[in-house]
Amino acid sequence: MPERAAASIEAVFREERGLLLAALARRFGDLDLAEEVTSEAIEAALVHWPAEGVPPKPGAWLMTTARRKAVDRLRRDQAYAARLAVLQVEADRAAPAPAPAPDGGLPDERLQLFFTCAHPALPAEDRAALTLRCLAGLTTAEVARAFLVPGATMGKRIVRAKNRIRTLRIPFRVPDPDELPGRLPGVLQVVYSIFTEGYAASSGPDLQRLDLAEEAIRLARILRRLLPGEREVAGLLALMLLIHARRDARTGPDGDLVLLDDQDRARWDRAMIEEGTPLAEIALTGGPPGRYGVQAAIAALHDEAPDVASTDWPQIVALYDVLRGLAPSPVVDLNRAVAVAMRDGPAAGLALLDALADEPRLREYSPFPTARGDLLTRLGRHPEAAAAYRDALALAGTEPERAHLRRRLAEVAKP
Secondary structure: OOOHHHHHHHHHHHHHHHHHHHHHHHHEEEEOHHHHHHHHHHHHHHHHHHOOOOOOHHHHHHHHHHHHHHHHHHHHHHHHHHHHHHHHHHHHOOOOOOOOOOOOOOOHHHHHHHHOOOOOOHHHHHHHHHHHHHHHOHHHHHHHHHOOHHHHHHHHHHHHHHHHHOOOOOOOOOOOOOOHHHHHHHHHHHHHHHHHHHHOOOOEEEEOOHHHHHHHHHHHHHHHOOOOOOOOHHHHHHHHHHHOOOOOEOOOOOOOOOHHHHHOOHHOHHHHHEEEEEEEHHOOOOOOOHHHHHHHHHHHHHHHOOOOOOOOHHHHHHHHHHHHOOOOOHHHHHHHHHHHHHHHHHHHHHHHHHHOOOOOHHHHOOHHHHHHHHHHOOOOOHHHHHHHHHHHHOOEEHHHHHHHHHHHHHHHHOO
């Protein structure tokens, strides 16, 4: 198959798979069946399309093929078909069928699948795993690698989540308008958790998992198209774009960690920054700000500054004050303390960090002792800085972080 044709077909599969899976899951009320016939339809396309060409409406071709395969499977298994029929009747009672798409094509039902995968009845770890499996299209093995667990463990986790959806008869539907404010944050949190693992891997040889970060951004783009009036969706997409714009400058040629102070800002992705900045502005206008909009504003201030010294640190501290009211957490307090250190000096920041020393959620969080070590170094208190770096080294998850901390430790431990 010519390389261009193969790339074209892969792009179609990437875009259409989520649409197809969502539509089939709602139609048949069973994620396993939907996944199986989706895969079979794609396999059929791989046989026919290279020879016959990509059809004018590839999504409709895949849907027709998948539906036929589902019907054939149900005809062979009458007990399975009867159980699905009951589930389908209940699902239809719970939510009306979606309206056809304006262009006459398939309705985009991915939004229903977002809310199903991120349903509050599922454990938090299962929500992210199921979202990656169903909406990002990662294999179970790839999801397992993302969460750093064995493939068999992740397989059981995904099966458990699907069974829970089936047992609790969680409907494939978008929540009613009065439910949306309570359910949307869970969906956004799942997507942001995926991005966070991509931005700063919890362990392994690499600092970043770019594949995960990019999948999270792709999912947020879908949400933005499906919920254009939700400002926090715009805020989340803006936040991820503005942070991910720095990806190439965050590591050196050998994968070494490069801190924000030392990054070559010419390597930042200006197109991504130009896309994210107006989205951050949208997120902050038209009503009270949300947590993602405020974080996006902080990221935008970093991105627009020519260097660390000229960054608007007073405004960043003020935004962290707002964020503490919206989404208080020890990590927010830690980041605010670092910003205060940049505004008022290392002693002021260190005092705030020391006030957080007894916070249980920071005891296993390597950025906390790392920040203390950096501020103690700036104050010339090298023995204390060395102790902080040793603490951070024991907690660091990736090799680039450990290598960076070993260098810092060597610098302050010199006689």
